[in-house]
Amino acid sequence: MKSKLPGLLPLLAVLPALFAAEPPVPPVGAFSNASPILFREGGAGLPAYPVLVRDETPTARAERMQWFHDARFGIFIHWGVYAVPARGEWYMNNAKVPEATYRAYAKDFTAAKYDPTAWAALFAEAGAKYMVITAKHHDGFTLYDSKFSDWNAVKASAAGRDLLQPLADAVRARGIRFGLYYSQSQDWNNLGGGTGNKAPWDDAQKQGSFDDYLTRIAVPQVGELLEKYHPSYLFWDTEYAMTPERARPFFDLTCQYPDLIINNRLGGGVLGDTATPEQRIAADALGRDFEVCMTINGSWGFNATDLRWKSAQQLIRNLSDIVSKGGNYLLNIGPTADGTIPAPEVERLQAMGRWLKTNGDAIYATESGPFAKAPAWGRVTQKARPGGGTTLFVHVWNWPPDGKIILPGLQQAAVSGRLLANGAAVTTALSSAGLVVSLPGSAPDPDVSVAALEFAGPIQVMAAPSRAADSSASGTPLDPSGGPLPK
Numbered sequence: 001m002k003s004k005l006p007g008l009l010p011l012l013a014v015l016p017a018l019f020a021a022e023p024p025v026p027p028v029g030a031f032s033n034a035s036p037i038l039f040r041e042g043g044a045g046l047p048a049y050p051v052l053v054r055d056e057t058p059t060a061r062a063e064r065m066q067w068f069h070d071a072r073f074g075i076f077i078h079w080g081v082y083a084v085p086a087r088g089e090w091y092m093n094n095a096k097v098p099e100a101t102y103r104a105y106a107k108d109f110t111a112a113k114y115d116p117t118a119w120a121a122l123f124a125e126a127g128a129k130y131m132v133i134t135a136k137h138h139d140g141f142t143l144y145d146s147k148f149s150d151w152n153a154v155k156a157s158a159a160g161r162d163l164l165q166p167l168a169d170a171v172r173a174r175g176i177r178f179g180l181y182y183s184q185s186q187d188w189n190n191l192g193g194g195t196g197n198k199a200p201w202d203d204a205q206k207q208g209s210f211d212d213y214l215t216r217i218a219v220p221q222v223g224e225l226l227e228k229y230h231p232s233y234l235f236w237d238t239e240y241a242m243t244p245e246r247a248r249p250f251f252d253l254t255c256q257y258p259d260l261i262i263n264n265r266l267g268g269g270v271l272g273d274t275a276t277p278e279q280r281i282a283a284d285a286l287g288r289d290f291e292v293c294m295t296i297n298g299s300w301g302f303n304a305t306d307l308r309w310k311s312a313q314q315l316i317r318n319l320s321d322i323v324s325k326g327g328n329y330l331l332n333i334g335p336t337a338d339g340t341i342p343a344p345e346v347e348r349l350q351a352m353g354r355w356l357k358t359n360g361d362a363i364y365a366t367e368s369g370p371f372a373k374a375p376a377w378g379r380v381t382q383k384a385r386p387g388g389g390t391t392l393f394v395h396v397w398n399w400p401p402d403g404k405i406i407l408p409g410l411q412q413a414a415v416s417g418r419l420l421a422n423g424a425a426v427t428t429a430l431s432s433a434g435l436v437v438s439l440p441g442s443a444p445d446p447d448v449s450v451a452a453l454e455f456a457g458p459i460q461v462m463a464a465p466s467r468a469a470d471s472s473a474s475g476t477p478l479d480p481s482g483g484p485l486p487k
């Protein structure tokens with residue numbers, strides 16, 4: 001713990017300047033050795049570097065981030081040759097599979113049933129507003145034809161075609177933003193990529209130089225991807241071995257695309273636009289744009305042995321929880337080698353879509369709730385209305401037997417209220433503890449029932465009486481099934 005503190009203190013000093021008032025954030029390349037900053041979710045043990053951010057005003061930044069902020073729900077897709085051995089995307093590394101053996105799996109990566117139009121229809125049905133697919137994961141295999149490496153879907157696999165463009169077209173036709181994941185620093189198959197790894201297991205991975213790999217393959221591939229596919233979002237992964245010098249060419253490329261959003265995993269001091277906590281929901285808002293990425297079972301890449309499916313209820317509550325803290329939910333699917341999305345994933349996405357169809361107003365384009373602590377009965381989001389009013393969305397997870405819940409510290413009367421599920425009237429009354437909300441009948445939705453309360457102006461919450469809130473309810477157990485995977 002102690003060692004983290006010196007890195008965090010300058011961060012706390014600088015962050016308000018990054019996100020608050022104009023004038024602009026530090027210019028591109030503002031390498032200031034005076035105040036090195038470490039910012040990385042769970043970044044223990046990573047070196048601190050001077051921060052590198054885009055040269056833009058906070059207003060320009062807010063405009064660039066607007067769609068991401070409003071989207072709130074995205075689909076992550078881990079798809080590649082690892083779907084053939086079907087033990088998750090780290091299989092090659094975990095099982096220490098030699099390069100030659102692993103590459104041979106590509107002959108069974110057929111994409112024979114890949115139907116990007118159907119994928120896009122499913123994502124739309126799920127209510128997702130963006131998606132992010134692995135253009136290249138740590139195994140170095142790309143889903144498109146790269147000029148810079150033949151280890152790709154077109155030249156090395158049975159698929160024999162570009163898998164990205166048809167998906168980009170199909171999702172865009174449905175108004176869904178197209179994003180790409182790129183593993184810039186770990187590459188287990190391309191020459192020199194392995195030397196950035198901590199522990200190469202095949203002699204071939206000890207050949208070549210990491211910097212040559214970056215210059216010959218990784219940087220040009222990112223340039224290629226940006227030029228070919230114009231993604232809205234670029235999800236870097238992982239930071240190993242990245243330094244400011246190594247990160248800079250990647251970062252400079254992204255700055256050529258004025259609308260592009262990048263995550264915080266490039267490394268080398270690049271702050272990025274989004275924080276990306278993985279597999280966990282923090283108890284509170286993170287103080288910056290963030291996206292919780294999470295598996296739907298316990299694996300990213302297709303894993304035939306992983307049956308630890310989260311329930312639809314848990315996924316819906318996760319979405320409610322994350323959005324109430326001001327973040328996005330990037331929920332992962334792992335298609336099989338022939339391009340089938342496993343049925344349990346389809347069912348869960350459809351369930352989320354059904355819930356969002358009724359309750360989407362409580363999710364999309366909302367702000368985090370106004371209460372300091374997450375209430376025991378559920379979560380809250382809010383939205384400013386034209387004309388100065390505010391809608392408070394009360395997400396009820398645990399419907400109380402007497403139908404009454406308290407919004408702690410809220411001393412404003414609601415103008416009106418209704419359940420999103422059935423339009424039934426919800427009434428409110430002021431009390432010393434806060435606003436008492438009377439919910440009609442029984443829970444219309446066992447997962448999350450939403451009451452929308454209309455207020456004449458902005459919401460102002462007084463310090464809440466401590467008994468009215470329950471912080472122990474915040475955070476969500478992520479993997480209720482738990483336990484290690486069967487081998």
Ligand code: GLC
Nearest residue numbers: 078089090237238278293300
């Ligand atoms: C980790 C893993 C990776 C996965 C990613 C998703 O960084 O290395 O396999 O793609 O998380 O966020």
